Amino acid sequence: MLNMITEKDLKVLITERELQDKIAELGKKLNEYYKKEEVYVVCVLKGSVMFTVDLVKHLKMPVHLNFIRLSSYGSGFTSTGKVNAVDISLPDLNGKNVLIIEDIIDTGLTAKFLIDFMNLNFKTKTLNFCSLLDKKETRKTDIQPDYSCFDIGNQFVVGYGLDYDGFYRNLPYIGYVET
Ligand code: IMP
Ligand code: MG
Secondary structure (H helix, E strand, C coil): CCCCCCHHHEEEEECHHHHHHHHHHHHHHHHHHHCCCCEEEEEEECCCHHHHHHHHCCCCCCEEEEEEEEEEECCCCCEEEEEEEEECCCCCCCCCEEEEEEEEECCCHHHHHHHHHHHHHCCCCEEEEEEEEEEHHHCCCCCCCCEEEEEECCCCEEECCECECCECCCCCCEEEECC
């Protein structure tokens, strides 16, 4: 069991301003991509909650907001490599523009699980994957997000939805711990 990290051990990696500016930029790109067509947003709880609520406020088309819950991390710093579908009830997404919103792509196993799940269950009109953060170095699949805001190195980050053992999701910035 790892020691509890405290907020004073955290260094700021991405400030609140940087996050909000990039999210506004992404909102613009999505408005251009979808034009005025309706979009079914799928927010992957719990990590993507902050990113999703800030991003959808920039969207100008009709947005149908959905939440699903998956888990892959245990309570530590590394992925368990197994994805659990905790709650994946969704409306009929056949023929819809579907935008999956994730907090971070690490190994890519969660993203792969979700994309496979969507393709198996629905024939969507479009299926796009958008992630706030992208840890390219630790990828174990060939999944790339269609949209991502920041590339980060192989470090454990918390804040703005991301947690360590359930805590720190409320921070308005992305922080990291030096291990
Ligand atoms: P993947 O399946 O390995 O790509 O991991 C994706 C999930 O692991 C994310 O949705 C996060 O919940 C979690 N995760 C990956 N890296 C971090 C991190 O640095 N901090 C907190 N959670 C993380
Ligand atoms: Mg997550």
